[in-house]
Amino acid sequence: MDASRLPGFLLRRLLKSALVIVAIAICNFLLIHAAPGDPASVIAGQSGSADPQFMEQLRHQFGLDRPLHVQLGIYLRDVLTLDLGFSHRQQMPVATLILDRLPATLLLTGAAFLLAVSGGVALGALAARRAGTWADSAITALALTFYATPLFWVGLMLVLLFSVQLEWLPSFGMSDPGLDLHGPALWWDVAQHLVLPALTLGLFYLAVYARLTRATMLEVADQDFVKTARAKGVPEGRILRAHILRNALLPVITFAGIQAGQLIGGSILVETVFAWPGIGRLAFDALLARDYAVLLGVFFCTSVMVIVLNLATDLLYAVVDPRVEVTG
Structure with a gap:
């Protein structure tokens, strides 16, 4: 670049x-x-x-x-x-409402995005390296299951398992309203409440990244420059990291930039299921109340975030692949 x-x-x-x-x-x-x-x-x-x-x-x-x-x-x-106007239902400026709810949504979508990308790339790389084995089949079946399962059903099943049956994690909200927590104790409480909604939102996209990483790595592995590196005696681990995985990440980065914006839209359902106080839940409540100003404000803010993420993706793509020019 x-x-x-x-x-x-x-x-x-x-x-x-x-x-x-x-x-x-x-x-x-x-x-x-x-x-x-x-x-x-x-x-x-x-x-x-x-x-x-x-x-x-x-x-x-x-x-x-x-x-x-x-x-x-x-x-x-x-x-x-x-x-952005004034909410007749909340009797507050729309910008204030969104700014109050936006950190919760960014926390949820950010955690889900990190889980999806890191877990998907790791599983996809493992499946590509073990192509044709039981590990590859198991990862593929798991990815297809997560991809085909509705988000609300996954969320409810996780609540039944980890909250109702095992009682390991809280089921709803962002924090425990009955406790007056501050500092590390508050962050730990929020982290516990974050696990289930972030897992619900991230599993679907994890499956997408796993399948995409596996397919692109297998395609890159058949390229001539990889065969040349093996013929020169380059260690297999270095070939996997520096040659195959780095080139396979290019379409993953492109897709991640698009999916990052979709995560914000997908958070509406997850925030409703888990009573997460983000802008997705705010938009859902505004829709029921016909609060046009809030709906328009949420749509405007999410649109701006998607465009900013796409711009950041283009820049990151140019950094990862030096062949990409920032012209035109």
């Missing part, structure tokens, strides 16, 4: 990313408003009043009585100033 071309590459990618974010914001706004349901009716029901005059007042208060294109223009103007 030519370092002199990096600033220009970053500038072009940032400009393209800005256009993509605006386009995503417009699509999210139109999709949310095309969904059935009236937020004013939900608010009025929560207030215990369905008087038409009161509902009209609510629509005017939240700008729902304006034409759709006017609402869209106001929304885009606010987004450009990082104003």
Whole structure:
């Protein structure tokens, strides 16, 4: 990678990313408003009043009585100033709600991502090195099982086994609300609560990385440069690490950059099952309450995170493979 071309590459990618974010914001706004349901009716029901005059007042208060294109223009103007709106259900700014919940989601998805990538690459490398043996068959069967099993079912089974039967781990929440913990004790309590949801979310993607790593390693192992290294007497361990695994990681890195964004979306189901206080659970509650501002804020933030992760993936790809140029 030519370092002199990096600033220009970053500038072009940032400009393209800005256009993509605006386009995503417009699509999210139109999709949310095309969904059935009236937020004013939900608010009025929560207030215990369905008087038409009161509902009209609510629509005017939240700008729902304006034409759709006017609402869209106001929304885009606010987004450009990082104003994500106000939650009628929580009676708080949307940005505050998201910032309060975002660390929990990043902790969950980060732990699941590390588990998936490290475990998947390790299992895939072991399966490729033991190709055709019982170990390869066992890893393949295990990966296919994790891939085909619904996330919510895995989560419930883990709760039944480790929380109900064995009583090893807590089942729900991020920490024990009945304990006033601080410092290392608090972190240990959060870590215990993190195990089951991170395992549930990570096992599915672990299976994907294991299969991908195995396939790419077997493909790279048949390349001429690997055969040449063996003919020169290079130790098999060095061939595996420096030649096969390093080249096999290139498609894994690309796929990991895409899957990292999908992890945030997949966390909605896991956070709901385990009552994890992240933005996925926040989006689910906002959907039930027709809280448009919160939904749009969550979608906007997750879109930005996905784009940032994709940009980081491109840079990492160029670092891992010196043949990649950061032009165009």
